[in-house]
Amino acid sequence: MATLEIRDLHVDVAGQAGAGGHGESREILRGVDLTVAAGQTHAIMGPNGSGKSTLAYSIAGHPKYRVTSGTVTLDGEDVLAMNVDARARAGLFLAMQYPVEVPGVTVSNFLRTAVTAVRGEAPKLREFVKEMNGAMSKLAIDPAFAQRNLNEGFSGGEKKRHEILQLLLLNPKIAILDETDSGLDIDALKIVSEGINSYREAADHGVLLITHYPRILRNVRPDFVHVFVGGKIVEEGGPELADELEASGYERFVAAGATV
Numbered sequence: 001m002a003t004l005e006i007r008d009l010h011v012d013v014a015g016q017a018g019a020g021g022h023g024e025s026r027e028i029l030r031g032v033d034l035t036v037a038a039g040q041t042h043a044i045m046g047p048n049g050s051g052k053s054t055l056a057y058s059i060a061g062h063p064k065y066r067v068t069s070g071t072v073t074l075d076g077e078d079v080l081a082m083n084v085d086a087r088a089r090a091g092l093f094l095a096m097q098y099p100v101e102v103p104g105v106t107v108s109n110f111l112r113t114a115v116t117a118v119r120g121e122a123p124k125l126r127e128f129v130k131e132m133n134g135a136m137s138k139l140a141i142d143p144a145f146a147q148r149n150l151n152e153g154f155s156g157g158e159k160k161r162h163e164i165l166q167l168l169l170l171n172p173k174i175a176i177l178d179e180t181d182s183g184l185d186i187d188a189l190k191i192v193s194e195g196i197n198s199y200r201e202a203a204d205h206g207v208l209l210i211t212h213y214p215r216i217l218r219n220v221r222p223d224f225v226h227v228f229v230g231g232k233i234v235e236e237g238g239p240e241l242a243d244e245l246e247a248s249g250y251e252r253f254v255a256a257g258a259t260v
């Protein structure tokens with residue numbers, strides 16, 4: 001049973017040298033403690049700028065984010081000592097809030113390369129195409145999408161569906177989804193939610209759903225909700241906490257926590 005454990009994580013982000021900045025680093029995460037086990041869905045909710053994406057990027061191994069203390073382990077293995085590929089092979093999946101455009105690489109190429117890297121061997125082309133088409137139809141993605149350049153000109157909805165397509169094909173042990181719901185209309189939100197639900201029902205997977213808006217949590221019901229303010233978790237509860245946030249916002253927590 002896979003378990004992701006984050007213990008007292010402190011992370012700095014490098015300041016921009018030159019114009020406006022002084023090149024100093026700033027502490028963004030201030031002691032994050034969180035355990036996500038297989039079969040559980042955790043939601044992290046918090047206001048803009050509270051450090052939610054910083055948490056996702058730090059677990060992903062983005063070079064801009066420097067872990068100054070604390071640990072991240074997956075089944076006891078030190079995630080922070082792994083390079084980015086090793087993190088994916090170990091079973092971690094990170095969907096990014098701002099994916100990069102890669103002209104000249106099609107969605108289909110990219111997905112087959114990613115699947116090969118994670119599984120350790122290349123799937124047979126015909127089987128892969130079948131698998132990909134199956135997942136695409138589940139997510140109501142037009143078949144022509146597979147031949148588009150990666151992330152180039154993707155609409156908000158296409159980016160998010162592409163993330164969930166990766167999730168279904170890579171089938172990681174633990175998925176971290178950062179603002180998967182942003183920029184989606186109601187129909188796309190429903191399809192994306194169904195994709196996440198089919199991933200988490202297919203096997204004992206762990207999901208960490210990072211979101212600013214409570215609405216996705218009506219479709220993807222979390223087992224645990226964590227309120228994130230000022231670079232750390234300031235309150236924890238069950239799904240009813242998401243309902244409270246939907247009704248009253250973050251005000252009561254922001255007043256109690258430090259601002260970044």
Ligand SMILES: Nc1ncnc2c1ncn2[C@@H]1O[C@H](COP(=O)(O)OP(=O)(O)O)[C@@H](O)[C@H]1O
Nearest residue numbers: 013028047048049050051052053054055064260
């Ligand atoms: N790459 C970066 N360079 C400079 N500052 C950053 C960077 N990433 C995050 N920050 C700063 O860290 C704080 C938290 O940002 P972020 O993690 O994106 O918050 P959230 O996802 O909760 O909106 C913000 O003040 C933001 O400006």
Ligand SMILES: [Mg+2]
Nearest residue numbers: 052053097179
């Ligand atoms: Mg963010």
